[in-house]
Amino acid sequence: xxxxxxxxxxxxxxxxxxxxxxxxxxxxALALVSPQAYSRVxxxxxxxxxxxxxxxxxASAVSTAAAAxxxxxxxxxxxxxxxxWAALGVLAGVALYQTYYPASTLSAIQAAAAIPGAWTIPTxxxxxxREVQTVIVxxxxxxxxxxxxxxxxxxxxxxxxxxxxxGWTLACYAPQTGVPAGGWALSQASTSTVNPPSQGTPTPxxxxxxxxxxxxxxxxxxxxxxxxxxxxxxxxxxxxxxSNVQVxxxxxxxxxxxxxPTSQVGPSDIKIADNxxxxxGATNTxxxxxxxxxxxxxxxxxxxxxxxxKSTTASTSCSAPGGHESxxxxxxxxxxxxxxxxxxxxxxxxxxxxxxWPTTLPVVDLPSTFFGTQHVDFNQWAWFFTALRTLxxxxxxxxxxxxxxxxxA
Numbered sequence: 001x002x003x004x005x006x007x008x009x010x011x012x013x014x015x016x017x018x019x020x021x022x023x024x025x026x027x028x029a030l031a032l033v034s035p036q037a038y039s040r041v042x043x044x045x046x047x048x049x050x051x052x053x054x055x056x057x058x059a060s061a062v063s064t065a066a067a068a069x070x071x072x073x074x075x076x077x078x079x080x081x082x083x084x085w086a087a088l089g090v091l092a093g094v095a096l097y098q099t100y101y102p103a104s105t106l107s108a109i110q111a112a113a114a115i116p117g118a119w120t121i122p123t124x125x126x127x128x129x130r131e132v133q134t135v136i137v138x139x140x141x142x143x144x145x146x147x148x149x150x151x152x153x154x155x156x157x158x159x160x161x162x163x164x165x166x167g168w169t170l171a172c173y174a175p176q177t178g179v180p181a182g183g184w185a186l187s188q189a190s191t192s193t194v195n196p197p198s199q200g201t202p203t204p205x206x207x208x209x210x211x212x213x214x215x216x217x218x219x220x221x222x223x224x225x226x227x228x229x230x231x232x233x234x235x236x237x238x239x240x241x242x243s244n245v246q247v248x249x250x251x252x253x254x255x256x257x258x259x260x261p262t263s264q265v266g267p268s269d270i271k272i273a274d275n276x277x278x279x280x281g282a283t284n285t286x287x288x289x290x291x292x293x294x295x296x297x298x299x300x301x302x303x304x305x306x307x308x309x310k311s312t313t314a315s316t317s318c319s320a321p322g323g324h325e326s327x328x329x330x331x332x333x334x335x336x337x338x339x340x341x342x343x344x345x346x347x348x349x350x351x352x353x354x355x356x357w358p359t360t361l362p363v364v365d366l367p368s369t370f371f372g373t374q375h376v377d378f379n380q381w382a383w384f385f386t387a388l389r390t391l392x393x394x395x396x397x398x399x400x401x402x403x404x405x406x407x408x409a
Contacts, residue, residue, distance in 0.1 A: 094233070
């Protein structure tokens with residue numbers, strides 16, 4: 001009785017284990033058709049508008065850093081502020097946008113915005129208050145302006161400059177590309193070594209002058225704000241921190257957001273939250289089609305009567321927009337079964353389904369010279385073979401489950 005109870009308990013336990021393995025654990029692995037996912041993003045047009053609106057304040061901060069005697073790297077980071085974002089399901093402090101200037105770029109801005117030093121010509125004594133202010137080399141000729149170019153017009157009238165230095169000649173410089181006005185100038189071959197001009201040390205630009213310089217740069221310039229800024233968000237992690245980080249909180253009105261399907265989020269969007277509720281009015285429509293075919297087979301019985309047997313086959317497909325899985329459960333299951341059956345161990349386990357387990361066990365007679373003929377009836381041990389069969393199937397199923405759902409097959 002004890003042996004029978006243990007055998008029955010083991011059999012029921014293995015049966016329950018198979019039930020859990022085949023009905024409960026794999027349910028998430030086969031649930032491939034998931035609802036549409038939505039993300040909250042800042043569209044490209046919105047962060048470009050924010051960039052334009054904050055350009056003056058960013059230029060002021062960058063000019064302050066560039067005006068330092070030893071510029072250090074600067075990062076101006078726009079993050080979600082404490083007001084308004086909680087209602088949208090967005091945490092405060094999420095990095096949205098950053099303007100980053102390394103120390104080398106700030107030094108280049110400092111040099112580019114500096115006031116050029118005055119030009120001088122040795123032994124030249126200015127006459128009538130005229131001084132050399134700039135030198136232009138064009139077509140192999142060096143031109144030194146006297147008192148600056150005449151604004152917006154070409155004029156070489158009186159008084160005519162006198163006291164021309166050695167090696168130089170008086171020239172009437174006409175307006176050309178890049179030089180909108182002309183006037184009296186000194187000219188000299190650029191290869192001449194007689195009284196060559198020299199330029200004094202540039203005057204460092206002040207913070208307002210640097211801000212004016214940055215504000216006037218085109219977006220394609222390497223020193224411009226646009227060339228040193230980029231969006232962040234969940235799809236663009238925050239880069240390494242700079243020596244000086246300025247955090248600027250923004251509100252949803254400063255950088256408006258929209259909700260769109262996650263599958264439609266583009267590389268230019270700033271994604272700030274995943275798995276958000278769909279927007280008002282959004283619907284997940286599905287189109288379902290079903291086709292069925294019925295076949296009738298008529299059989300004439302020996303007594304003359306006829307029997308009709310009907311068989312129906314049906315195929316169903318479902319299509320859904322956005323991020324829905326377009327495959328059906330039947331095609332997914334068939335694909336997984338084909339993959340499992342083609343794998344090494346699973347393919348071997350698959351052979352178990354072709355095994356035939358006998359219902360009646362044999363009776364064997366074993367003749368022996370010493371002990372005589374021994375009569376062995378294996379039907380008396382049927383419970384043992386049933387337990388062994390269940391154990392083999394359970395172990396094979398457990399190995400298949402671990403390979404498929406745990407091992408990633």
